[in-house]
Structure formats: structure tokens, C-alpha cells
Amino acid sequence: MVFTSFNFLIFFPILVIVYYLAPVKFRWHVLLIFSYFFYINVKPVFSLLLAGVTLSTYLFTRLMDNTKIESRKKVFLIMNIVLILLPLFFFKYFGQINKSIISLLESVHLRWWLPEIKLILPIGISFYTFMAIGYTIDVYREEIESEKNLGILALFVSFFPLILSGPIERAKNMLPQFKSLKKLDYEMVVQGSKWMLWGYFMKLVVADRIGIYVEAIYNNIPFHNGTSLLFASTLYPFQVYADLGGYSLIAIGTAKILGINVIQNFRRPFFATSMSEFWRRWHISLISWLTDYIYTPLSFVLRKYGIWGIVIALLITFMISGIWHGAALTFIVWGLMQGLFLSIEALLKNRRILIEKKYNLNNKILYILLGICLTFVLFASSQIFGRAKNLNEAFLVYKRIFTTSGPLFIGNPSAFIFSIFSLSLLLIKDFTDEFIPSGFLLFENKHKFIRIIAYSSIIILILLIGVFDGGQFIYFQF
Amino acid sequence: MERTELVSKLTAVFRKVFKNNSLNLTNELTANDVDNWDSLSHMLLITEIENTFSIKFKLKDLNKMRKVGDMIDIIMSKL
Amino acid sequence: MTGDSLFIFSFSIMLIKKIILNLIIVTVVVLVLDFTIGRTLRHFYFKETSGFHFRTTHSMEKTEADILVFGSSRANHHYIPEIFEDSLKMTFYNTGRDGNGIFFQTAVLRSALKRYTPKLIIIDYYGEFAKNEEAYDGLQSLLPYYRTHEEIRKFITLKSSFERIKLISEIYPFNSQILSIAIGNLEVNKKRYDDNKGYVPLNTVWQSKIDTISNYQIYPVDSGKIIALREFLDLAKKSEIRVLVIYSPIFQKFEKKQEIEICRDICSIENVPFWDYSKDTLFINHNNIFRDVQHLNNNGAKIFSNLIVNRIKNDLLNAPLNRRVEQKH
Numbered sequence: 001m002v003f004t005s006f007n008f009l010i011f012f013p014i015l016v017i018v019y020y021l022a023p024v025k026f027r028w029h030v031l032l033i034f035s036y037f038f039y040i041n042v043k044p045v046f047s048l049l050l051a052g053v054t055l056s057t058y059l060f061t062r063l064m065d066n067t068k069i070e071s072r073k074k075v076f077l078i079m080n081i082v083l084i085l086l087p088l089f090f091f092k093y094f095g096q097i098n099k100s101i102i103s104l105l106e107s108v109h110l111r112w113w114l115p116e117i118k119l120i121l122p123i124g125i126s127f128y129t130f131m132a133i134g135y136t137i138d139v140y141r142e143e144i145e146s147e148k149n150l151g152i153l154a155l156f157v158s159f160f161p162l163i164l165s166g167p168i169e170r171a172k173n174m175l176p177q178f179k180s181l182k183k184l185d186y187e188m189v190v191q192g193s194k195w196m197l198w199g200y201f202m203k204l205v206v207a208d209r210i211g212i213y214v215e216a217i218y219n220n221i222p223f224h225n226g227t228s229l230l231f232a233s234t235l236y237p238f239q240v241y242a243d244l245g246g247y248s249l250i251a252i253g254t255a256k257i258l259g260i261n262v263i264q265n266f267r268r269p270f271f272a273t274s275m276s277e278f279w280r281r282w283h284i285s286l287i288s289w290l291t292d293y294i295y296t297p298l299s300f301v302l303r304k305y306g307i308w309g310i311v312i313a314l315l316i317t318f319m320i321s322g323i324w325h326g327a328a329l330t331f332i333v334w335g336l337m338q339g340l341f342l343s344i345e346a347l348l349k350n351r352r353i354l355i356e357k358k359y360n361l362n363n364k365i366l367y368i369l370l371g372i373c374l375t376f377v378l379f380a381s382s383q384i385f386g387r388a389k390n391l392n393e394a395f396l397v398y399k400r401i402f403t404t405s406g407p408l409f410i411g412n413p414s415a416f417i418f419s420i421f422s423l424s425l426l427l428i429k430d431f432t433d434e435f436i437p438s439g440f441l442l443f444e445n446k447h448k449f450i451r452i453i454a455y456s457s458i459i460i461l462i463l464l465i466g467v468f469d470g471g472q473f474i475y476f477q478f
Numbered sequence: 479m480e481r482t483e484l485v486s487k488l489t490a491v492f493r494k495v496f497k498n499n500s501l502n503l504t505n506e507l508t509a510n511d512v513d514n515w516d517s518l519s520h521m522l523l524i525t526e527i528e529n530t531f532s533i534k535f536k537l538k539d540l541n542k543m544r545k546v547g548d549m550i551d552i553i554m555s556k557l
Numbered sequence: 558m559t560g561d562s563l564f565i566f567s568f569s570i571m572l573i574k575k576i577i578l579n580l581i582i583v584t585v586v587v588l589v590l591d592f593t594i595g596r597t598l599r600h601f602y603f604k605e606t607s608g609f610h611f612r613t614t615h616s617m618e619k620t621e622a623d624i625l626v627f628g629s630s631r632a633n634h635h636y637i638p639e640i641f642e643d644s645l646k647m648t649f650y651n652t653g654r655d656g657n658g659i660f661f662q663t664a665v666l667r668s669a670l671k672r673y674t675p676k677l678i679i680i681d682y683y684g685e686f687a688k689n690e691e692a693y694d695g696l697q698s699l700l701p702y703y704r705t706h707e708e709i710r711k712f713i714t715l716k717s718s719f720e721r722i723k724l725i726s727e728i729y730p731f732n733s734q735i736l737s738i739a740i741g742n743l744e745v746n747k748k749r750y751d752d753n754k755g756y757v758p759l760n761t762v763w764q765s766k767i768d769t770i771s772n773y774q775i776y777p778v779d780s781g782k783i784i785a786l787r788e789f790l791d792l793a794k795k796s797e798i799r800v801l802v803i804y805s806p807i808f809q810k811f812e813k814k815q816e817i818e819i820c821r822d823i824c825s826i827e828n829v830p831f832w833d834y835s836k837d838t839l840f841i842n843h844n845n846i847f848r849d850v851q852h853l854n855n856n857g858a859k860i861f862s863n864l865i866v867n868r869i870k871n872d873l874l875n876a877p878l879n880r881r882v883e884q885k886h
Contacts, residue, residue: 006719020569141541186572190579276518291517299521300537310521346518353497353514414736456586463591463728464735469694469716 001041002164003250004203011038012254019258020184027181031155031258038160039124046122049087054150054157056083057132061139061146077140081133088129091122096327124163126324130289132157135171137293144172152178161251161258165244167265167285174260182259192256194443194455195249200466201458202246206426208467209419210239214387216411221393225406229397236387237380238423241269244283263288268430273371275341275378282379286324290317310346315339330385330394337382418465479557484531484550491530495523505547531557595727598738602701602731605741607751609654610734613698616652616755617668617706623647625669627662627789628681630655634852635681635805638754640862645869647676651755658685658692659785664699664709666792671708677869678793678800682786683851684816688779700730715781758855759848763808767841768850770811778815783823790827799873804833806840806861808847830873832865839864 001007015034022030040047060080064073135156138144147153156174157163217224217232224232248265255262265285272278279287295317302309315336322335361367388394410416442454489503496514509515515523527549528534533556543549605611616625624647626636632653641649652665662680669675685692696716703713703724713720723729731738740746793800802824804817817835824831839860840846846857853861 006717006722020573141538143541184569184572186575189576276516280516295517296520296540297537299517300524300535300540303521303525306522306525310518313521314518342518349514349518350497414733417736418733452583452586455583456590459583459587460590460594460728463726463732464594465733468723468732469690469697 001038003247003254004200007041016257024181024183028152028155028178031159031178032151035155035158035160035163039158039163042123042164046125049122049125050128050158050163051154053084053087053129053132054154056080057136057157058147058150058153061136062148064139065146073140077136080136084129084132084136087122088125091125093323093327124165127166127168128157128163130168130286130324131162131171134168134289134293138171144175147171147175159255161254162262165247165251167248167251167263168289169262169285170289173263177260185259188259189257192253192258195253195256197253197455197458198443199246199249199251199253201422201462202242202249202426204246204462204466204468205418205422207239207242207246209415209422209465210235210242212415212467213411213419214239217409218387221388221396221400224400224409226400226402226404227406228409230401231408233380233384233387233397233401235419235423237270237376237383238426240383240386241266241282242423242426268434270376270427271372271430271434272375273368275338275345275375278375278379279338279342286321290321294320307347311343314342314346318342325386329391330388333391333394334382334385337385341378341382422461422465479554481550481554484553484557487530488527488546488550488553491523491526495519495526503546505545505550507546508544527553533557591726591728595729595731598728598731598735599701601738601742602734605738605746607746607749608737608741609698610701610738610741611751612652612755613654613665614702615751616650616665617702617709618672620650620652620669621648621673621675622650622754623676624649624679625666625675625677626651626653626679626681627666628653629657629662629683630852631683631805632679632681633755633757634759634848634854635858635861636679636756636865637758637858637862638756640859641866644863644866649754651753653681653755654698657695657698659782659789660692660712660715661695661698663785663789663792664712666789667708668702668706670792670796674796675798677873678798679803679865680789680800681803681805682820684804684814684820686778686782686816686819687776692779692782697732700724700732703730756858758858759852760855761848762854763844763847763849765844767844768809770809770814773813773815775815778819783819786820786823787827790823790829794827794829800829801869801873802829802831803865804831804835806834806837806847806853806857808841808844808850809835810841811835832868834861834864 001011011034015030018034019027019030036047036050039050057080060076060083064076067073067076135144135153139146147156152175155178156169156171159169159174162169214232214236217228218236221229245266252262252264263285265283267281267284269278269281272281295313298316299310299313302313305312316339318335318339319332320335321338322331322333325331325334356362356367384397385391385394388397443451445451445454485503489501492503492512493499493501496512496519498513501512509520524535524540531553533553535552535556539552543552602610603614605614624641624645626632626649630653633651633655634653636649636651636653638649638651641647652662652669654661659682666678693716696713699709699713702709713724790800790802802820804820814835817833821831821833834840840853840857846853846860848854848857
């Protein structure tokens with residue numbers, strides 16, 4: 001089941017009731033059972049894989065803690081990482097690698113035949129795999145003791161709010177919380193509910209609506225002119241934000257209702273004034289993971305090359321980020337673009353700081369606006385590769401944007417208006433949160449009456465213009 | 479090296495890397511408190527420290543540096 | 558229980574009461590808003606006098622035409638009522654609706670037959686038997702009628718087993734429709750009483766060369782759709798109504814299509830004529846009578862409607878109802 005299914009709307013309240021009725025010391029057991037139940041409902045056979053990853057991680061981390069020999073610890077580290085990554089590689093990349101090998105060999109007239117296996121990706125595998133790897137590395141680095149309780153570790157890997165699509169959490173944050181679950185906290189329940197409600201709005205009303213429009217254009221690229229393609233490409237980043245951001249908010253809200261604090265995944269990313277700031281506000285849990293476990297070790301090893309070491313580390317890190325998103329070449333290009341943008345920013349940083357100081361640019365609204373727009377344009381242009389089916393299509397989009405124009409494709413006028421309307425609501429809320437944090441509060445208003453009206457209005461809005469039939473969640477093939 | 483001497487040398491390094499001549503170090507100072515101290519400039523800082531004090535950090539050391547106070551302790555342990 | 562845990566327990570009870578109280582307050586406010594807004598939407602939905610909503614309502618609740626044509630956009634844009642009425646001297650209504658499949662069509666038939674017995678029913682069957690979501694999503698068009706039309710409820714529950722719960726909301730049946738209902742109630746549209754008898758002409762011309770499909774694609778079949786088609790045909794036959802299945806022209810070249818074969822077989826079993834125009838050279842050699850690959854434009858519809866009318870006059874109306882009719886192009 002997924003968060004936006006009716007099943008979940010029944011599952012979750014039942015869970016909450018059972019959870020809070022249970023004695024505190026059994027609450028994590030309740031979570032574990034419900035998490036596996038949740039995952040089995042998504043795909044029964046893959047819960048075996050989940051259990052396998054958990055077991056392997058448990059064994060190897062315990063082994064690591066029980067040996068004093070450094071080299072042996074390293075062996076255990078590598079063995080667990082390889083073991084955990086195998087299924088991920090197999091399910092996610094086998095098909096693509098197979099195809100690439102075949103076409104490569106065919107170009108030199110050799111035949112290589114492997115059966116074409118149609119593989120369904122176990123849902124969430126990219127997420128829980130990363131969480132398990134992060135934990136393993138933390139144990140290796142002696143930042144956390146290996147968890148003796150297999151059940152608690154199993155809960156960490158399978159925790160249902162996080163398993164399908166993150167945020168990618170750390171053992172350091174989660175394990176202590178699981179071991180000391182608190183009694184019912186009214187504020188947390190209320191805050192979690194608000195997050196869930198707004199998350200549903202973002203997903204069902206904003207993301208899925210925009211998605212229908214963008215799909216109509218991106219599924220038929222040859223039939224659309226540059227104007228429509230430009231507009232769709234401008235909308236797409238907002239769709240992803242509302243989609244993954246909304247879904248993350250539901251996840252975080254769900255955990256909060258259960259008394260558990262999970263890291264925020266998005267922080268009003270479109271107000272960033274540079275790409276490096278953007279990546280501190282967008283998919284925060286993923287970037288944080290990549291920084292701690294890939295970028296930092298890599299840039300450390302390469303530090304004698306100074307700024308160029310950093311550039312290489314950035315390119316590799318974001319290429320891995322691209323690959324994590326998918327096996328296609330388009331994702332690799334996407335990743336490289338991110339790495340490129342950040343590298344250029346890093347290289348120009350000192351000069352930029354000087355100019356900013358000289359003309360006091362950081363306090364000028366126009367400069368800030370310029371930064372925001374430029375950052376958005378860069379990100380949106382890279383997202384064309386994220387959305388197009390293949391490189392040819394992506395290049396076609398670019399070509400058309402620069403060479404053709406024409407009337408803007410509207411499609412279904414109602415849907416178009418709903419998209420713009422709901423997106424505006426989202427952006428206005430983000431704007432006021434960012435720049436006027438104590439004003440225009442609706443969910444946080446001090447008058448209970450206004451709060452109640454606000455909650456009710458959002459629910460009514462979801463009923464009025466939410467998308468109820470299978471607006472697919474982009475990050476589900478992860 | 480005495481701690482105070484270390485701190486003043488370290489302050490010079492920070493001021494050079496972050497281009498801020500009024501920066502002062504405290505034990506509780508973290509990356510959040512200093513403009514332009516992010517993961518991109520962190521490694522440059524580390525290299526500069528290694529060169530100034532003629533020491534070599536291990537990756538494990540990096541992860542233990544949560545604030546400037548930790549950093550000072552670790553540098554001291556290597557001298 | 559110890560004193561401490563008793564205190565915690567009663568404290569928790571207080572919090573739980575507070576939470577439940579707030580939930581109830583929000584629920585009540587939502588229900589009130591949902592009721593008022595939903596009822597308003599319902600009122601204005603049924604006040605429309607043109608457009609999709611009106612035509613479906615008319616098909617289900619008002620029409621008493623002698624001849625009805627059912628189907629998706631291909632039905633809606635291919636069969637011109639005037640041509641049928643002028644030639645056959647019988648009243649005609651086009652119930653076709655864009656984006657709606659066999660479940661919708663069978664539901665509308667049920668509602669119509671509950672009220673009267675037409676003389677002839679044509680179903681323009683595109684033959685979408687594949688397992689996909691669209692036919693089920695299209696059932697959204699039926700939601701406003703759930704309340705008053707018992708006979709179509711089983712189709713709506715095909716969408717999902719939770720539809721009944723969702724329909725507690727007064728707004729839900731009109732999800733995404735608020736703007737079209739508002740526009741449908743503007744004076745200009747109220748004045749425009751739909752007298753095209755359900756038919757909507759398409760006016761542009763298709764410029765590309767004909768599509769050629771070289772492989773015979775076999776896909777998994779949704780048996781629910783086959784059952785629905787057979788129910789459609791059985792319903793008509795049970796009321797002693799002549800029924801006719803037509804595959805109208807399509808701007809594609811192909812050898813075989815799985816859905817046409819299935820349709821042919823079903824019609825054979827059901828003893829119902831199947832008129833297949835998918836390869837008729839009168840159409841596939843001329844791109845200018847098509848609006849796009851799947852739809853004739855108004856000119857094409859004129860030609861096609863006349864063709865069908867003549868064939869009905871010659872083949873169908875002269876033959877007794879239950880005689881086995883040959884399948885020919």
C-alpha cells in the first residue's frame with residue numbers, strides 16, 4: 001500500500017490506536033510488526049530480501065565490533081556493503097548493463113546472450129539499502145556501537161514511514177529513539193497531523209495535477225512546440241518538489257504522530273540563491289547521506305589536489321546520485337550536470353565573494369532575485385534529462401525550445417487552471433514561511449478558529465481538485 | 479605547543495581560508511556559525527591546517543570534529 | 558498499577574480525549590462544508606443544458622430516441638443524427654463520450670433501457686480489451702448518478718472497493734468538475750441548448766501519412782471488459798432490440814488486431830452483426846477526412862454516417878430480428 005491509498009487511511013489509524021494502547025516497552029515491537037505488514041502488502045516476496053539485508057547487516061556489524069584487528073573490520077565492512085549492493089545492482093541495473101554489453105559486443109560482431117529477465121524493482125530498495133550501508137559505515141567508523149538487538153535493527157531498516165521513499169535516515173538518529181519511545185505527546189501528534197495534511201495537499205493536488213499536464217507534453221515531445229516544452233520544463237521541477245516533498249512530509253508527519261523525529265527532506269528549495277544552497281534545501285536526506293559517505297571520504301583522499309580534488313569528488317558524487325536515480329544515461333547526464341554546476345560555483349566562489357562584498361550585493365533584492373532565478377533555470381534545465389525518456393528526446397526538447405515557438409498547449413483547461421492555482425498556493429505558503437516566518441500563519445495561527453477553518457479548507461480542496469485516480473509517484477521505481 | 483599558541487595559529491588559518499579578518503574562534507564554534515564554511519571549503523580548511531601544523535589527519539578524525547573545540551583537541555593529540 | 562503509571566495513564570487519557578475532541582470538531586466542519594459545497598455543485602451540474610455532463614444526463618435520464626449509438630469519442634464524433642433521422646425517419650441520439658469505455662457504455666444502456674425500449678442500438682466498439690486503468694478511471698463520469706441510479710452502481714464499484722465510502726462525500730462525485738460546472742452554467746452556455754443530439758463535429762484535417770502497424774500484438778485481456786460487452790449485447794437482445802456492433806474507420810494500416818478478432822468472435826457467439834470498417838479503402842486512402850489517427854472529422858462523419866444508414870436500410874431493417882446475419886465488410 002502507499003500513503004495515498006485508501007488502505008493506508010485505514011491501516012494508519014489502526015496502527016496508532018494499537019501503538020498507544022500497548023505498554024511503552026512493547027511499542028517498538030508493534031512498529032516492527034506493522035512495518036513488515038506494510039511492506040508485505042506492497043510485495044510479499046521482497047520482504048524476504050528486506051529481512052536478508054537486515055540479517056546480513058546485523059551479523060557483519062556485530063562481527064566488526066567483536067574484533068580488534070583493523071584489517072578484519074575492513075573486510076567485514078566491504079563484505080556487507082557488497083552483499084547489500086548485489087540485489088540493488090541486480091534488480092535496478094542488470095537490465096541496462098546487459099543491454100549495454102550486448103550492444104557493445106554486437107558492434108564488434110560478437111554475440112553475448114543473457115536471457116531477458118523482466119525485473120520488477122523491489123519497492124524502496126534504494127532507500128533501505130542506503131540506510132543499511134550508512135549504518136554499517138557508522139559502526140566501522142566507531143561512531144555508533146553495533147546494535148545487539150536484531151529486532152531494533154530490523155525496525156530501523158524496515159520502518160514503514162521511511163521505507164518506500166525516504167527520507168533516508170541515520171541509525172544514530174533512529175536507534176536511540178526506537179529504544180526510548182515516549183508516551184503520547186499532544187504537540188507531536190498535532191504537528192505530525194499538520195504535516196501529513198499539507199503533504200497530502202502537495203501530492204494529490206499540486207504534484208499529480210501538474211503531472212498530468214507535463215505527461216501530456218513529455219509523452220509526445222515531437223508534437224509540441226518550443227513554447228509548450230519550455231512551459232512544461234518549467235513546471236516539472238515544481239512537480240517533483242510537490243511529489244517527493246509532499247510524500248516526505250507525509251512520512252515525517254506519520255513518524256511524528258508516533259512520537260519519532262525524522263529529518264526534514266526539503267526546505268523551500270526554490271528560494272536558494274546558488275546551486276550549493278539549493279542542494280542544502282532539496283532532498284536533504286539524500287545529499288546528506290552522499291556527503292557523509294561518499295563526498296567527504298572522496299574529497300579527503302583527493303585533498304592534495306586542492307580545488308581540483310573537490311571538483312572531481314563533486315563530479316563523482318553527483319554521478320553516483322544520478323545513477324542512484326536510475327540506470328539510464330539521462331540520469332548520469334543529470335548527475336554530471338549537477339556536479340558541473342557545483343564545481344563551477346566552487347571554482348568561482350572566492351571571486352564571487354569579493355565582488356559581493358565590494359558592492360554589498362547580498363543585501364540587494366535584485367541580486368537575490370537574480371540568484372534565485374539563475375538557480376532555478378540551472379536546475380530546471382538539468383531536470384529535462386531527468387524527465388525525458390532517453391538522451392535523444394532530451395536533446396530534442398532543448399532544440400525545440402530554442403528553435404520553435406507557437407501557441408501554448410493547454411490541454412484540459414480545468415486541469416491547467418487547477419495546476420496553476422494549487423501551485424500558487426504552495427509557493428505563497430513557502431514564500432511567507434521563508435521571508436515572513438511569523439506572519440500569514442494559517443496552520444500555526446494563534447486563533448483556534450482560524451486553524452480549524454484552515455485544516456478543513458485544505459481537506460475540502462483535496463476533495464474538490466485532488467487527483468484520485470492513480471497519479472503515479474515518481475520515486476516509486478526506487 | 480601550548481593550546482593558546484595553537485589557537486592563534488589556527489585562527490590565522492581560518493581567517494585566511496574564509497577571508498574574514500575579524501573571525502574569532504571559540505570551542506563551540508561550528509560550520510553553521512561561519513560564512514562560507516561548508517562541505518566545499520571544509521576540505522580546503524583541512525588541507526591548510528595539515529600544512530600549517532605539519533600533521534596528517536585520518537578520515538576517522540574528520541568525523542569526530544563536530545566543533546572547533548574537537549578540532550583543537552585532535553590537532554593537539556597529533557603534535 | 559503504581560501511583561506514577563496511574564498518573565501517566567490518566568494524563569494520557571486526557572490527551573487522547575483532547576485529540577478525539579479536535580478530530581471531531583474538524584470532522585464536523587468538513588462535513589458541513591462538504592455538504593453545502595457538494596450539494597451546490599450537484600444542483601448546478603444538473604442545471605447544465607449543454608456539454609459532457611448534460612449529454613450524459615440526457616442519455617441516461619431523458620432520451621427516448623428510436624436509435625441510440627454508444628461508444629467513446631469514436632462514437633461521439635462519427636455518427637451524425639440528422640443523417641440517420643432524415644433517411645430512416647426515426648429519432649436518433651448519440652450517447653458517445655470521450656475517454657469512456659465499455660463499462661460506462663453498458664451502464665448508460667442500463668439506465669436508458671430502464672425507461673423505454675429503443676428500436677435499434679449501435680455500439681461503436683474500439684475493442685479495448687487490454688488490462689489498463691483508463692476504462693476504470695473513466696467511470697468517474699458516472700459518479701454523479703450513483704445516488705439516483707441503482708442500476709449502474711455495480712459498475713462504479715469496479716473502480717475500487719472503496720468507492721462507496723468515498724461517495725459519502727457530497728463533493729467527491731464532482732471532483733475536478735467545479736470549473737466545468739461553473740462554465741456550463743454561464744448564460745452563454747445555458748442558452749446553447751444542445752440540439753446536435755449528442756453529436757460533436759471535429760473540424761481539422763490530419764496532415765500526416767498513414768500509420769502502418771507491422772506486428773500482431775497480443776496482450777493480456779481484461780476479462781471484465783469482455784463480460785461487460787456481452788452484458789451490453791445481452792441486455793439489448795433481451796428487450797428484443799436490434800443491436801449492431803461497428804468498428805468505425807481508423808487511419809492505420811495493419812494485418813490483424815487482437816481486439817477486432819475478439820470482437821468478431823463475441824458477435825458471432827452472441828449472434829449479432831459485426832460491421833468492420835477498419836480496412837475500408839474508402840477511408841484509409843484519404844487523410845483529409847480524418848481529424849487524427851482515430852477520429853474522422855465532420856466530413857468523414859458525413860460519408861460514414863451515410864454509408865451506415867444505407868447499409869441499415871438494405872441489410873438490417875429488411876431482415877427478421879433473429880436471423881443469423883453474415884459478417885461481411
